[in-house]
Amino acid sequence: DTEVTQTPKHLVMGMTNKKSLKCEQHMGHRAMYWYKQKAKKPPELMFVYSYEKLSINESVPSRFSPECPNSSLLNLHLHALQPEDSALYLCATSPLHGEEQYFGPGTRLTVT
């Protein structure tokens, strides 16, 4: 299996809602990433997990909370988001941290 899957594909949430984004991989990769991508911009790194431990947090606001329950799953918990958080949220994996990355299809998030 060479795919990274993400659910949901689209998400609309209000500023008081709590929701979660999910990412799954079965490639045996030990590094997993969350990125945020605005239109016509490159992906912007948010978090890196290496061997299921959080290794990098790029000063992301606490309304975004990552979780890595096991080596195949990565979640991003969302709470009290702002309209400017609307973006494409991409999950990626790599065999080890620093190697080539394989991106999922993303979740397109709209905060109203």
Added chain:
Amino acid sequence: GQQVMQIPQYQHVQEGEDFTTYCNSSTTLSNIQWYKQRPGGHPVFLIQLVKSGEVKKQKRLTFQFGEAKKNSSLHITATQTTDVGTYFCAGRADYKLSFGAGTTVTVRA
């Protein structure tokens, strides 16, 4: 901090013509990766260059890594409509991967 500059931002190409996109880093890189993102899609890994002066080819795509490991280029020959999309370079230094701004390619048939 580390920055990767990528030019041009947009490239409008006649089908059949060649073009090149360039990346420059402010610091020496341990490797550089290239990704392609189709409109409405997600980034797809193309290639990774590690060695100084390295050149790799994938069909009509030629990737180069500079001797100083601070710059890289992607050259596409005989552009086809399937080449449409945004090409990102991403340079790695100190376990941090920095993406360039991307070159968005459109093709005139």
